[in-house]
Amino acid sequence: MATSINCWKCLARPCATSSSRISSIVSSKPFSSTSSKLVGGPKPFKKAAPAGVKQNLRIKKKGAQKTTGRPPASGERKAMRKRIVLSNTNALAVPGMQEFNKDLVADMLEGGEEKKSLVGNVVVLPGETVDALRAIDAFKPTQGWGLFNKPGLLIRQESVELTRALVSAEDEKSTLRYVIEGSKGSGKSMMLLHAQAVAVARGWVVLHFPEAQELVNAVNDYAAIPNSNPSVWMQPTYTAEWLEKIAKANPILDTIKMTQPHNLPIEIPKGTTLGRLCELGVRDSDIAFPLFQALWSELNQSGRPPILLTLDGLSYIMRDSQYRNTNNELIHSHDLALIKHFTDFLSGSQTMKNGGAVIGATSRSHHPISLSMNLAITQALEKQQESPQTERQPFEKNYDERVEASLKDVHVMKLSGTSKDEARGLMEYWAKSGVLRQTVDERSVAEKWALAGNGVLGELQRGALRMRI
Amino acid sequence: MKVSRPPAGLRETLQCACTPRPAVFNRQRAFEIRPRRFTTAPIPQASGGRFAAAPVRFPQQRENRNFQQDDDIGGADAVGPKDLFYARLVPASRSYFTAQPIFTDDLLSLQHLVAKYANLPTVKPGEQPRVSWRGLAEYRDQVGESVKASKYQKIVKLLARLNQIHPSLVPADVQEAINEYRRDIDVFKNVRRPAPVDGMGRTLGAGRRKSATARAWLVEGNGEVLVNGKTLVEAFGRVHDRESVIWALKATNRIDKYNVWGLSQGGGTTGQAEALTLAIGKALMAHEPALKPALRRAGVLTRDPKRVERKKPGKEKARKMPAWVKR
Numbered sequence: 001m002a003t004s005i006n007c008w009k010c011l012a013r014p015c016a017t018s019s020s021r022i023s024s025i026v027s028s029k030p031f032s033s034t035s036s037k038l039v040g041g042p043k044p045f046k047k048a049a050p051a052g053v054k055q056n057l058r059i060k061k062k063g064a065q066k067t068t069g070r071p072p073a074s075g076e077r078k079a080m081r082k083r084i085v086l087s088n089t090n091a092l093a094v095p096g097m098q099e100f101n102k103d104l105v106a107d108m109l110e111g112g113e114e115k116k117s118l119v120g121n122v123v124v125l126p127g128e129t130v131d132a133l134r135a136i137d138a139f140k141p142t143q144g145w146g147l148f149n150k151p152g153l154l155i156r157q158e159s160v161e162l163t164r165a166l167v168s169a170e171d172e173k174s175t176l177r178y179v180i181e182g183s184k185g186s187g188k189s190m191m192l193l194h195a196q197a198v199a200v201a202r203g204w205v206v207l208h209f210p211e212a213q214e215l216v217n218a219v220n221d222y223a224a225i226p227n228s229n230p231s232v233w234m235q236p237t238y239t240a241e242w243l244e245k246i247a248k249a250n251p252i253l254d255t256i257k258m259t260q261p262h263n264l265p266i267e268i269p270k271g272t273t274l275g276r277l278c279e280l281g282v283r284d285s286d287i288a289f290p291l292f293q294a295l296w297s298e299l300n301q302s303g304r305p306p307i308l309l310t311l312d313g314l315s316y317i318m319r320d321s322q323y324r325n326t327n328n329e330l331i332h333s334h335d336l337a338l339i340k341h342f343t344d345f346l347s348g349s350q351t352m353k354n355g356g357a358v359i360g361a362t363s364r365s366h367h368p369i370s371l372s373m374n375l376a377i378t379q380a381l382e383k384q385q386e387s388p389q390t391e392r393q394p395f396e397k398n399y400d401e402r403v404e405a406s407l408k409d410v411h412v413m414k415l416s417g418t419s420k421d422e423a424r425g426l427m428e429y430w431a432k433s434g435v436l437r438q439t440v441d442e443r444s445v446a447e448k449w450a451l452a453g454n455g456v457l458g459e460l461q462r463g464a465l466r467m468r469i
Numbered sequence: 470m471k472v473s474r475p476p477a478g479l480r481e482t483l484q485c486a487c488t489p490r491p492a493v494f495n496r497q498r499a500f501e502i503r504p505r506r507f508t509t510a511p512i513p514q515a516s517g518g519r520f521a522a523a524p525v526r527f528p529q530q531r532e533n534r535n536f537q538q539d540d541d542i543g544g545a546d547a548v549g550p551k552d553l554f555y556a557r558l559v560p561a562s563r564s565y566f567t568a569q570p571i572f573t574d575d576l577l578s579l580q581h582l583v584a585k586y587a588n589l590p591t592v593k594p595g596e597q598p599r600v601s602w603r604g605l606a607e608y609r610d611q612v613g614e615s616v617k618a619s620k621y622q623k624i625v626k627l628l629a630r631l632n633q634i635h636p637s638l639v640p641a642d643v644q645e646a647i648n649e650y651r652r653d654i655d656v657f658k659n660v661r662r663p664a665p666v667d668g669m670g671r672t673l674g675a676g677r678r679k680s681a682t683a684r685a686w687l688v689e690g691n692g693e694v695l696v697n698g699k700t701l702v703e704a705f706g707r708v709h710d711r712e713s714v715i716w717a718l719k720a721t722n723r724i725d726k727y728n729v730w731g732l733s734q735g736g737g738t739t740g741q742a743e744a745l746t747l748a749i750g751k752a753l754m755a756h757e758p759a760l761k762p763a764l765r766r767a768g769v770l771t772r773d774p775k776r777v778e779r780k781k782p783g784k785e786k787a788r789k790m791p792a793w794v795k796r
Contacts, residue, residue: 029768029771030768030771030772030773030774031713031716031743031746031747031767031768031769031771031773032743032768032773033709033713033739033742033743183700183702183703184702185702417700420691420692420725442725443722443724443725446692446724446725447715447719447724449692450692450693450694450701450715450718450724450725451701451708451711451712451715452701452702453694453700453701453702453703453711454692454693454694454700454701456700456702459702462708463708467708
C-alpha cells in the first residue's frame, strides 16, 4: 500500500504520492509478501545471567490480573459499542457542500444538460434530518460517521433512481415496493438511509425497523392478539419502543389530529394529535399495538403525508422466528403482527392510501439463509433483465410458500460497486475532510477502486481510511 | 578429471592400436601426423599379433637368408626400400614432452591461427555472433587430460578473438576451428517466443506459487478484476492478497488500462494470490514486451521455488525434534 511520507501529526496534504514498496526493490527477486528475517536488523546480544543464578526453561506464570478501577456498569460496554458519533471536530469542515433538502431532491431528479449532475457528489445532511434519522436508528456504528465533521451522503446513480421512484410514488399516490440487495459493503443500508433522507426532506412519515433480528430472536415479550385466527402475535414492549422512535422522528405527527373513531382499550378524546397517541402507547406497552393500529389507520386517511416503511436485514423475517406458540412450535415470522404489517405492504396485498414506499434491505453479515428469498430475488432480477427464469430446485424441501408470496413482483435493486466517478467524488470528499492523506488523482483512484473489488464502497473505505499501513 | 587411458602422445603414435577419437571432435594440429603402420613381425596382420619390437633373429637364421635384407629391419615384404622405418618410437609432436600434449597442440594451433589472421578487420565488441563454447568438463573428457580451468580459459580467449573477425571475411580454417569448439546445442538459438495476443485482444499468462497454479487473461479495459468469477473482494478477504494480485499492474501504472480475468486453483489464499501475480505479470509482458525490465524489477516474472519442506523420519515435522525425555 502506498503510504504518504509526510508527518502524521499535521493535516497538510502531500503534493505527490510515492510508492514505498516499489522504490525499495533494488534487484530482481521472486515476488514475496513475507518480510525477510533481516528486516529488523541484527538482534542485540542477550545478557548472560549473572553468576549463581540458576537458569531454567520454565515459564513463570503470571498472577491473576489485578482489576484496577471500577468495572463497567451493566450495559455500559454495549452502549459504548453501539454509540453513534456523527460529528468529529478534529476533521476538517468541507466548505461548499450542498444540503440534502427538498430543493436538492428536485435537482437530483432534473439533472439535465444545463445542470451538472449531482451523481458523485457528497452532500451534507441537515440538522433536522440527522435528528430524525438518529431517532429511528438509521445510522450504524460501523458506517464510519465519526471520521467526519458532518454526516455526508454520496449521491450514486442508483440513489437517483430510487429518489425518482419515491417521488413518483408520492405524486401518483401509489405504494412503491422495493428490495435492496447487494454484496457485503455495497451500501444497502446507506441506500435505505438515502430513501429515509428523501422522505424526511419531502415531509413523509418515516417508520423503520433498524434490525429485523430484534423482531424475531425472542428477546421481547409477546402475546397472541385476542380473537385472531390463526393466531397473530404482538410484541408489546418492542411496539412501545418503536412508537417512541416514530414520535421522535416525525414531528409532523404533532400537527395531525385524530378524525376517526377507534375501538381502543382506553378512552381517547377526539382531536388528539397522533404524536400524543404515540406517547400514550409508549407509556403503557399493553395498549401499544392497538394504538399503533389506530395510528396507521389515521395516517391512511386522505390528506395525510405519504409513509416510508423500511426494514434492514430482510432475511431474518423470511423464515421461522424463535418465538414459540402454545403448542411449543416455532412461530413463523409472518405471524408476528409487526412483521405481518410490513410483509402485507411488501407483498402488495395492502396499499398506502396516500402513497408511500415499503423498502427492505438484505444484510450480508451474519445473516440467515432463506432459500425462498434468494430465489425470489434472483427471479425478480431475471424478470427485470428479461432473461430466462431460474426455477426451484426439485429436491429441495426448505422453500417457504409464504416468503415467496410476500416477495411476489417486488422490484429488486441490485447494488454492486460504484463507478470510478463516484469513487473519485467520495475520495475527494475524504481528502478535503483531511481523513485521506494522499493526493487523489486518476492513478490513486484506479488503484483503490480495483482493490475495493471494482468500487465496493465498504471496501473502498476500509482500504483508504481504516487500513493505513 | 582423470581418465584411464594411455599417455596421449604415445596413443597418437600407436594409432592403429587405439580407438580413434570421436569424429565430432577432430581438430587440426600444427604438426600433421600421418598414421603409420609399423611392425617388426614378418607377417603382421595374418597372425593377428602386434609387436613393439622385432623378434630376435638368431645368426643362424640370418645366415640362411639373403644379407641384402639386413638393412630393412622391419622385414615386411610389402615395405619398399625407400620408405624408411625406424623401430624406435618417436613422438608425433614435440608437445609429447609437455604435461598436457593435446592441450598444448590445440593451444598452439589456435595461437597460430590468431597470429595468421591478426590483420583481418574485426567487429566491435558485442557485435560478433554469439557462440557458446564447449565447457571445460566436455573438453577434458574429449582430450583425456587433466586440463586446468585457467588453461582452458586461454583457449576460450583465443577463440573469442577468432570470433571477433568480421563475419563476411572469416577464413575457412578459422570457421573450422570455431566449429570444433562450438557446443553441439546453440543455446542462443533458444529464444523464447512472446505469448501471442489472440483475435479478441487477450493474452494468457500462467503462474505458480507454493502449490497453487493460476492463469490470467488480460485484455485492454478499465481496471476490472475477476478471479474465479468473483470480484477481488469476494475472492480474497485479505487486503494484502488483493494487492498482490494486481501488483504487476500497479508497479507499471497500468491498473486502469487492463481488465483481468483470472483462474486460480490449489494451495491457499496467499499461494493463489501470488500465483496470479506471476500470471498477470506474464500476460502483461505479452501485451507490452518493453515492460520486461520493470516487471523483472517488481519481481513478478520470477517463480518463487519455495515449497513446503517434507517431513523426515525421526522428526515431528520437517525440522522439529521430538521432546527430550529422560531415559
